[in-house]
Amino acid sequence: MKKVWLDTDIGGDIDDALCLAYLLRQPACELVGLSTVGGEVEQRAMIADSICKVAGRHIPIFAGADRQLLPSDLYPTPGGAVNLSLFPHDTHFRKYEAVDRMRAAIRAHPHEISLVGIGHLTNIALLFSLDPEIPTLLKELFIMSGVFSEALEQSLNMPQDNWNAWVDPHAAAIVYHANVQHMKTFGLNVTTKLVLEKQEKEDLFHTDVMRAVESFGSPWLADHPMTFHDPLVAACLFEPDLCDYQRGHIEVDFKHEQKFGMMSFCERADGRHVIASAVDRTRFFEHYFSVVCG
Template sequence: MTTLKVWLDTDIGGDIDDALCLAYLLGQPNCELIGISTVGGEVANRAMVADAICKAAERSIAVYAGADNPIMPSSVYPTPDGASKLVNWPHETTFKASQAVDAMRAAIYGHPHEVMLLAVGHLTNVALLFLLDPEIPKLLKGLYIMSGVFSEELEAAPDMPMANWNSWMDPHACAIVYNTPVAIHRTFGLKVTSQLVLGRSEKADLFATPVMRAVEDFGAPWLEQHVMTFHDPLAAACLFEPELCVYERGSVEVDYTHADTFGQMTFQAGGSDGNHEIATTVDRTRFFEHYFSITGQQKHLL
């Protein structure tokens, strides 16, 4: 497989899955990670977390802090609990908010039709990028997003719509992105990603390498109260192993007008006329075998 240029847009520093996703990309030999941008609440601290994980992997990756707040005013301001672990890891400290969109734009113009944009946080940075420069979507190779639910059973759960965090946190941004045509527009929702729960006892050596030890440390505050679900790593892995999932083509609409269903993403199957693809099933066993094979290739401490 030829090397794929990837830009990661992430709200790393909270749920451990963002860090697990970054570790995968750093270990994937076919990934040329050309940049990382952070979004949503203390973005400079989030950038420091991303930089620290890159340094733990002995990699120098350009990291940019992005949008600190959603497009429309909100009283919700998420903070990265994992940033409390920054004292344990070397990292740069010079990040400033609102630098990401310009950097993303320059990278895409520098590599037209080559960049896969992987968005695993809420979509404020991506929406601002598309609004700033309408040519950008035409220049992307593709857009992979972890967002949405696409399950009536899960939609009825008591923690919805907030559990659909990446859309709920900034539904206006989500709507902008899903109303913008991109050559490949593929989405991984909770219907499939929620199947990827892993107990610590199932993979005792998961955090054995230096980079994975950093992932574990930054994810520790999350793991004190939550299970480990590989939402974001699935979207990353499918950039390189798309057959891990089965997809359906159609159209996605985002609710940004009704308070009780903010961010709800509705999929309408539409055959070849649809602008979007959603993952409908995932091979759980094959996914974890692939993930472990990539992260296990990273260096161990001597």
């Protein structure tokens, strides 16, 4: 049984909710806590709590950092919150509580907690800055971020598409400079292979939990495809062979405005960072469906 803490900006892209549904259904997962990050964090916590309640689970949930480390006009909001009235949820969440709770959980269970970061990394950077010993006390840190593809980096939507690093590059730089013994990163070069068309799994949203996921993700799905960025990160905690990997070193650009958040990877046998380099799409979806729909 793995002890997992999920740090998420749930409420926008549906993939965060798809990831949470997986962790709630994964029999080998003990979800010890969940924290929200990035604009209206209290409502994001309510969305997460709604999904957990539909699943019949009581998970400790804490609202985290509402703003980036440095002043920014960018303030993302959770579009999925428009459907909160459809589901029971607690409303007592307060901003900026998450870091203290994460710290307490990791210190109570040294070398046991797998921290999964699927939003921008402000909460985790604050945690590492507050208590520099914490990175050495984690079992592992799995992150959805980065591009790691020259072709994708030439896209007109870069660097913004690298959202989790671009929205708070200083936080990303702090996290990637920390002394975490086991860190894996899953970038767009791999996760963009996991687009699922509705006709490929028409019964995906037939359970109560998945209907809640679809409801909170409906504003996103109105204008975007469904891509399983974040669920891949969670699935690889339990089935690492779903991906191939490379070891090396990651640097995050936080100095040049046109490259904010760009993550460069240099392959090195002695590197501290591991990135996913390929994914078995068929095996991933078979695994995901077996857990969530089984």
